[in-house]
Amino acid sequence: MEAQSHEDWIADAVERFGRPLTQYAHGLLGDAERARDVVQDTFVRLCSQRRERVDSRLAPWLFTVCRNRAMDVLRKERRMTPLTESLDATLAADPPGAPPETPACSITDALGRLPTNQREVIRLKFLHEMSYREISRLTGLSESHVGVLIHNGIKALRRQMATTSPERSLT
Numbered sequence: 001m002e003a004q005s006h007e008d009w010i011a012d013a014v015e016r017f018g019r020p021l022t023q024y025a026h027g028l029l030g031d032a033e034r035a036r037d038v039v040q041d042t043f044v045r046l047c048s049q050r051r052e053r054v055d056s057r058l059a060p061w062l063f064t065v066c067r068n069r070a071m072d073v074l075r076k077e078r079r080m081t082p083l084t085e086s087l088d089a090t091l092a093a094d095p096p097g098a099p100p101e102t103p104a105c106s107i108t109d110a111l112g113r114l115p116t117n118q119r120e121v122i123r124l125k126f127l128h129e130m131s132y133r134e135i136s137r138l139t140g141l142s143e144s145h146v147g148v149l150i151h152n153g154i155k156a157l158r159r160q161m162a163t164t165s166p167e168r169s170l171t
Contacts, residue, residue: 009051013058014043020128021066027123028070038073042066063128064138110160118153121146 004012021042025035042065046054054061111119117139124130124138132150136143 006051009055010043010047013046013062017059017062018043021062024063024123024128025066025070027127028067028120029073034073035070038066038069041069060134060137063124063130067138107157107161110157113160114153114156117141118149118156121149122153122157125150 018039021039022032022035025038026032029035029038042062045065046062049061111122114122121135121139121141124135125132130138132143132146135141135146139146141149
């Protein structure tokens with residue numbers, strides 16, 4: 001069997017992981033365009049890696065680089081947001097615990113109302129089918145902390161779904 005070229009290996013990685021990474025980055029950033037930019041940067045960084053260094057752990061490597069890059073983008077944007085814009089957004093937001101404006105609540109809406117750390121680990125677990133160990137390595141949290149975040153997040157989702165839509169519940 002002929003050895004796969006570096007370019008073919010990169011192309012395969014883009015095909016296999018492009019969509020899941022974009023979904024993950026979109027969940028972190030809340031914006032499709034910025035998510036695509038982060039994923040593109042992730043693959044650019046992969047191009048400079050030696051295949052034998054990352055091939056055996058390609059998925060965790062890609063998700064880690066993508067997460068780190070997304071966090072960099074968020075930190076940069078936070079520093080650039082003028083205080084008055086931040087204050088205006090805070091004042092305009094619904095108070096904590098306020099019911100959603102629409103009676104029907106989708107799981108996506110409910111997930112969006114979770115704290116960032118719970119939302120991230122739930123997406124990694126159920127959307128990207130990662131184990132607690134993989135999530136732990138990616139986020140830098142202990143496996144038990146990952147479990148607690150997932151447990152508490154699911155409980156919160158159940159409460160939200162039950163209060164906004166009685167005929168729907170998570171079981």
